[in-house]
Amino acid sequence: MITVALDAMGGDAGVLATVEGAASLSLEDSDIDVLLVGDVPSMHEVLADLRYDPARLRLVHANGHVRMDQDPRVALDEMPDCSVATAARLVRDGDAQALVSSGHTGGLILASARQFEKLPGIRRAALASVYPTEARHGPHNDPFALMLDIGATLSASAEDLQGFALMGSAYSSIVSEIRAPRVALLSNGSEAKKGTAAIIEAHQRLLAGDLNFVGNIEGLDIPKGTVDVVVCDGFLGNVVLKMLEGVSEVFRDMAKNASSRSIQWRIGLSMLGGGLRQLRRLTDWKGYGGAPFLGFDQVVIKAHGRSEARAIRNASKVAAKAVRGDLIGRIRDGVEAQKGAE
Amino acid sequence: MITVALDAMGGDAGVLATVEGAASLSLEDSDIDVLLVGDVPSMHEVLADLRYDPARLRLVHANGHVRMDQDPRVALDEMPDCSVATAARLVRDGDAQALVSSGHTGGLILASARQFEKLPGIRRAALASVYPTEARHGPHNDPFALMLDIGATLSASAEDLQGFALMGSAYSSIVSEIRAPRVALLSNGSEAKKGTAAIIEAHQRLLAGDLNFVGNIEGLDIPKGTVDVVVCDGFLGNVVLKMLEGVSEVFRDMAKNASSRSIQWRIGLSMLGGGLRQLRRLTDWKGYGGAPFLGFDQVVIKAHGRSEARAIRNASKVAAKAVRGDLIGRIRDGVEAQKGAE
Numbered sequence: 001m002i003t004v005a006l007d008a009m010g011g012d013a014g015v016l017a018t019v020e021g022a023a024s025l026s027l028e029d030s031d032i033d034v035l036l037v038g039d040v041p042s043m044h045e046v047l048a049d050l051r052y053d054p055a056r057l058r059l060v061h062a063n064g065h066v067r068m069d070q071d072p073r074v075a076l077d078e079m080p081d082c083s084v085a086t087a088a089r090l091v092r093d094g095d096a097q098a099l100v101s102s103g104h105t106g107g108l109i110l111a112s113a114r115q116f117e118k119l120p121g122i123r124r125a126a127l128a129s130v131y132p133t134e135a136r137h138g139p140h141n142d143p144f145a146l147m148l149d150i151g152a153t154l155s156a157s158a159e160d161l162q163g164f165a166l167m168g169s170a171y172s173s174i175v176s177e178i179r180a181p182r183v184a185l186l187s188n189g190s191e192a193k194k195g196t197a198a199i200i201e202a203h204q205r206l207l208a209g210d211l212n213f214v215g216n217i218e219g220l221d222i223p224k225g226t227v228d229v230v231v232c233d234g235f236l237g238n239v240v241l242k243m244l245e246g247v248s249e250v251f252r253d254m255a256k257n258a259s260s261r262s263i264q265w266r267i268g269l270s271m272l273g274g275g276l277r278q279l280r281r282l283t284d285w286k287g288y289g290g291a292p293f294l295g296f297d298q299v300v301i302k303a304h305g306r307s308e309a310r311a312i313r314n315a316s317k318v319a320a321k322a323v324r325g326d327l328i329g330r331i332r333d334g335v336e337a338q339k340g341a342e
Numbered sequence: 343m344i345t346v347a348l349d350a351m352g353g354d355a356g357v358l359a360t361v362e363g364a365a366s367l368s369l370e371d372s373d374i375d376v377l378l379v380g381d382v383p384s385m386h387e388v389l390a391d392l393r394y395d396p397a398r399l400r401l402v403h404a405n406g407h408v409r410m411d412q413d414p415r416v417a418l419d420e421m422p423d424c425s426v427a428t429a430a431r432l433v434r435d436g437d438a439q440a441l442v443s444s445g446h447t448g449g450l451i452l453a454s455a456r457q458f459e460k461l462p463g464i465r466r467a468a469l470a471s472v473y474p475t476e477a478r479h480g481p482h483n484d485p486f487a488l489m490l491d492i493g494a495t496l497s498a499s500a501e502d503l504q505g506f507a508l509m510g511s512a513y514s515s516i517v518s519e520i521r522a523p524r525v526a527l528l529s530n531g532s533e534a535k536k537g538t539a540a541i542i543e544a545h546q547r548l549l550a551g552d553l554n555f556v557g558n559i560e561g562l563d564i565p566k567g568t569v570d571v572v573v574c575d576g577f578l579g580n581v582v583l584k585m586l587e588g589v590s591e592v593f594r595d596m597a598k599n600a601s602s603r604s605i606q607w608r609i610g611l612s613m614l615g616g617g618l619r620q621l622r623r624l625t626d627w628k629g630y631g632g633a634p635f636l637g638f639d640q641v642v643i644k645a646h647g648r649s650e651a652r653a654i655r656n657a658s659k660v661a662a663k664a665v666r667g668d669l670i671g672r673i674r675d676g677v678e679a680q681k682g683a684e
Contacts, residue, residue, distance in 0.1 A: 134592045151530065154538060188493065188580040196496060196577060219584030223592045235538060236578065238530040240585065242561030247589055250476045250565045 001031050002320040005087040005096035006312070008038030009065035010103015015042050018102065021312025023052035028313075032320045035096050037062050037087040062086035066107030076110055084108055088115035091298050098319035100290065102303035102312060109152055109293060116296035119328070121335035125295025126164045126234070127152040127302065128171060131244055133225020138178035145225045146172050146181075149234040150241045152293065156233035158201035161185065162209070165202075166334040167294040168229040169211050174325030175292075175318055180212040181228035186236060187216040198233075209338055290315030292322065294331070299323050343373050344662045347429040347438035348654070350380030351407035352445015357384050360444065363654025365394035370655075374662045377438050379404050379429040404428040408449030418452055426450055430457035433640050440661035442632065444645035444654060451494055451635060458638035461670070463677035467637025468506045468576070469494040469644065470513060473586055475567020480520035487567045488514050488523075491576040492583045494635065498575035500543035503527065504551070507544075508676040509636040510571040511553050516667030517634075517660055522554040523570035528578060529558040540575075551680055632657030634664065636673070641665050 008018040015038060022034045033056045036043055040061045047059075062083040066075040076085055084103055088111040090096045101108045109127070118125065128148035136143055148168045149156065156164065165183050172181040185203055187195035192203050194216055206213040217226055222240060232240070290311070293300040299322045303315035350360040357380060364376045375398045378385055382403045389401075404425040408417040418427055426445055430453040432438045443450045451469070460467065470490035478485055490510045491498065498506065507525050514523040527545055529537035534545050536558055548555040559568055564582060574582070632653070635642040641664045645657035 134595060154530070186581060188496070188577050219581040219586075220588040220591070222585050223588040235530050236581065239528060239561040239578065240581065243564050243582065243585065244561075246562035246565040249562070253476060 001033050002098070002323050003033040003035060003096040004098045004100055004316045004319050005035045005037055005060075005090040006316060007065070007084045007087045007099070007101035007103050007108075008036045008043055009062070009083040010068075010101055010107065015039070016046055017309050018312050019043050019046040020050060020309035021316070022057055023047060023050040024309060025313045025316055026053040026057040027051060030317070030320070031324075032316060033057070034316065035060050035087070035090055037090065038065065038083045039063075060086065060090065066104040068104055070104065070107075072104055072106035072110045075104075075107060076114070082107075084111045085115070088112060092116060097323045098299035098301065100301045100303060100312070100315050100319050102315070105151070105302055108300065108302055112293055112296050112298070112300050116298045116300075118295060119297055119331055119335065121339065122163050122167070122295045122331070124153055124156070124160045124163065125293060126150075126160075126167060127291055127293050128168055129241055129291040131222075131241060133223060135225035137225065137228050138172075138176040138181075140177060142176045144176075145228055145230060146176075147186075147222075147230040147232070147237055147241060148294065149232065150237035150291070151234045153234035155235065156198060158198045158205055161198060161202035161231055161233070162205045162338070163295070163335075165206055165211055165213065165229065165231045166209075166338065167331050168231060170327060170330040170334055171292055171294060171322065172229050174327055174330065175321055176228065178228055182214045182226075183211050183229040183231060184214050184217040184221070184227040186219075186222070186230050186232040186240070188218065190216050190218060192216070202231075209341055211334075290318050292318075292327075297328055299327055343375050344440070344665050345375040345377060345438040346440045346442055346658045346661050347377045347379055347402075347432040348658060349407070349426045349429045349441070349443035349445050349450075350378045350385055351404070351425040352410075352443055352449065357381070358388055359651050360654050361385050361388040362392060362651035363658070364399055365389065365392040366651060367655045367658055368395040368399040369393060372659070372662070373666075374658060375399070376658065377402050377429070377432055379432065380407065380425045381405075402428065402432065408446040410446055412446070412449075414446055414448035414452045417446075417449060418456070424449075426453045427457070430454060434458060439665045440641035440643065442643045442645060442654070442657050442661050444657070447493070447644055450642065450644055454635055454638050454640070454642050458640045458642075460637060461639055461673055461677065463681065464505050464509070464637045464673070466498070466502050466505065467494055467635060468492075468502075468509060469633055469635050470510055471583055471633040473564075473583060475565060477567035479567065479570050480514075480518040480523075482519060484518045486518075487570055487572060488518075489528075489564075489572040489574070489579055489583065490636065491574065492579035492633070493576045495576035497577065498540060500540045500547055503540060503544035503573055503575070504547045504680070505637070505677075507548055507553055507555065507571065507573045508551075508680065509673050510573060512669060512672040512676055513634055513636060513664065514571050516669055516672065517663055518570065520570055524556045524568075525553050525571040525573060526556050526559040526563070526569040528561075528564070528572050528574040528582070530560065532558050532560060534558070544573075551683055553676075632660050634660075634669075639670055641669055 037060045063081040064079040065083040091099045092115045126149035129150050130144035133145045290301040290303045301319040379402045405423040406421040407425040433441045434457045468491035471492050472486035475487045632643040632645045643661040
C-alpha cells in the first residue's frame with residue numbers, strides 16, 4: 001500500500017473538494033491510503049455525509065493553513081503546524097510516501113524545501129505541469145505533454161536546465177509510461193546556436209548526455225506537442241502556461257457569449273457534440289493529473305487551486321504512481337549517469 | 343503624396359503577391375505612390391495581366407534578393423543591390439518615405455541597420471506585431487493589441503524595455519488612433535517586484551515616465567487583451583507570438599479534420615457561420631497590418647512572409663499612416679520628454 005498525505009485545507013474549493021476526493025478514492029479498488037491533514041472538526045462535518053472506507057482514510061489534525069493572500073514565509077513561521085507543514089512532516093517521517101496539496105503554491109514549495117532534502121546533484125527544484133497538445137504521447141496516446149519549470153525558479157543556468165530535463169524525463173517515463181520521452185529546450189529557433197547563453201550551453205550538455213534530447217523547439221511546437229517534455233526557465237514557463245490558460249478562457253467566453261446570443265449557435269454547437277470533446281480537452285485540462293514539484297527526496301504533487309474532488313483524486317493517483325515507479329530513485333540514477341558521462 | 347518603397351521579391355508568395363498588391367493599391371483612392379523594387383522583367387510579366395495606375399506605380403530594378411534559407415549578412419554582402427537593400431536606399435535618399443518588405447526578416451533588419459540611423463536615445467531597435475485579442479482597443483474597436491520586441495533582440499535591459507514601451511506607445515497611438523495607449527510589461531506576476539531584474543527596474547522607470555503605463559501583466563492577459571501595448575524582450579516575444587500561431591494552426595487543423603470526417607460537423611460548423619468570424623479572426627490574423635521595425639529614423643514595415651496581395655496592400659497603408667502621423671517625430675519627442683523627466 002502507498003500512503004498519500006493530503007493537505008485538506010488550502011484549495012479554492014476548500015475542505016469540501018479534498019475530503020470528497022479522498023472519500024471516493026478510499027472506495028476505489030486501488031493500493032492508496034490517504035492521510036487527510038487539516039482541521040479535524042471541519043473534515044468530520046464533510047465526511048458525515050459521505051460514504052468512505054475508514055480503514056483507508058484517516059484524519060490528522062493541523063492548525064490553520066496558508067491562505068491564498070498570505071506571504072507563505074510569514075504564514076509558515078506563524079503556523080508551524082498548519083496543514084501543508086504537517087502533511088510534509090508526515091512524509092518526511094515516513095508515515096506517508098507522497099505529499100499532495102491544492103493549496104498555496106508558494107506554501108507547498110516552501111514547506112517542501114523546509115522538510116525535505118534536495119536530491120544530490122540537483123541544484124534547483126522545478127515545478128512541472130502537463131498541458132494539452134494536438135499530438136498524442138506515449139503508449140496510452142496521452143493528449144498531454146509535460147513542461148518545466150513553470151514557476152519555482154525565475155532564471156535558470158545551463159546546469160539547472162539540464163537538471164529539469166532529467167527530472168522531467170524521469171517523471172514522464174513513469175507517469176505517461178513513455179520509454180524514452182522526447183525532451184526539448186524551448187527557444188527562439190530550432191538551431192543549436194539559438195537562444196540565451198544558458199540555453200545554448202544546456203543544448204550542448206544535453207546532446208552529450210543520454211536522455212532522448214531532440215534539440216530546441218519553438219513556440220509553435222508547444223500546442224502542437226512535438227515533444228513529450230518541454231524544458232525552460234520558470235519565468236518563461238509561467239508566462240507560457242498562463243497564456244495557455246488565457247487562450248482557454250477566451251475560447252470558453254466566446255462560445256458562451258455566442259450561444260447565449262443566438263439559437264443557431266446553440267444548435268450548431270450541439271451538432272458538433274462529440275467533435276467538441278477534443279476542443280473541450282484543449283480548454284479545460286486543469287482536472288488532469290497534477291503538477292509535480294521535482295528535485296526533493298520525496299514525491300510532491302500540486303493539485304490545481306480550483307481543484308474539484310475528481311482532480312484531487314487524480315493528483316493522489318499520480319502521486320502514488322510516481323512512488324510506485326520510484327521517481328526519486330530514477331532521478332538519483334539519472335544524476336549518477338550524468339556525472340559518469342561528464 | 344506618400345511614397346512607399348516596396349521590396350517586391352522576398353516573400354513566400356513571390357513577386358506575384360507583391361505586384362498584385364501594389365497594382366490594386368494604385369487604383370485605390372489614396373495618397374500612396376509605390377516604388378516596386380525587384381527584378382524588372384519578372385515584375386513586368388506580372389503587371390502585363392493586371393490593371394494598375396502607371397502614374398502611381400513605378401518599377402525600380404534590383405539584382406537578386408535575400409532568400410529565406412540564406413544568412414542575411416552574407417546575402418547583403420554578396421548582393422549589395424538586392425531588392426531589400428535597394429528599397430532601403432531609396433528611403434534613405436528621400437525617394438520614398440517608408441520601406442515595406444515581406445522578405446527575410448533578418449535581411450530587412452540588417453538592411454535597415456545599414457542604411458538608416460538609429461534614433462538618438464534609442465539603444466536598440468525592436469520588431470513589433472499586432473496580434474488578436476478578446477478585448478477591443480481604441481476608438482475603432484480594433485481587435486488587436488501590439489507586442490514588442492518579438493525578435494529583433496534576445497535579452498533586453500531596463501533601458502531597452504523602456505525604449506520599446508515608448509516606441510510601441512507612439513506606434514499604437516498613430517496606427518490604432520488610441521490617444522494614450524495602455525502599456526504594460528509582460529511578467530510572471532502583476533506586482534511591481536515580480537520579474538527579472540531588468541523588468542523590475544523598467545517598471546520603476548515607466549512609473550516615473552509619462553506614458554500610460556498600467557504595470558505588469560501576466561500570460562493570461564495576452565489573449566484577453568487587457569492592454570494595448572505589451573512590452574517584453576525579443577526572446578519572450580518570439581516564443582509567445584509563435585505560440586499564438588501554433589494555437590491558431592491547431593484549431594484550424596482540428597476543424598478541418600473533424601469536418602472532413604463527419605457531415606454533422608460540417609453542418610454544425612456552417613450553422614455557426616457568422617459567429618465563427620470571431621474565431622477565424624483569432625486564428626488568421628496574419629493579413630492584418632504588418633510588423634513595424636522601430637528605432638530607426640525611417641518607417642520600416644515587415645509584411646508577413648506568407649503575405650497575399652491584400653496583406654501587402656494593408657502593410658503599405660499602415661506604412662503610409664505611420665508616415666502621415668509622423669511616427670519618427672513622435673518617438674523623438676518621447677525620448678526628449680523622457681530625458682527631461684530624468
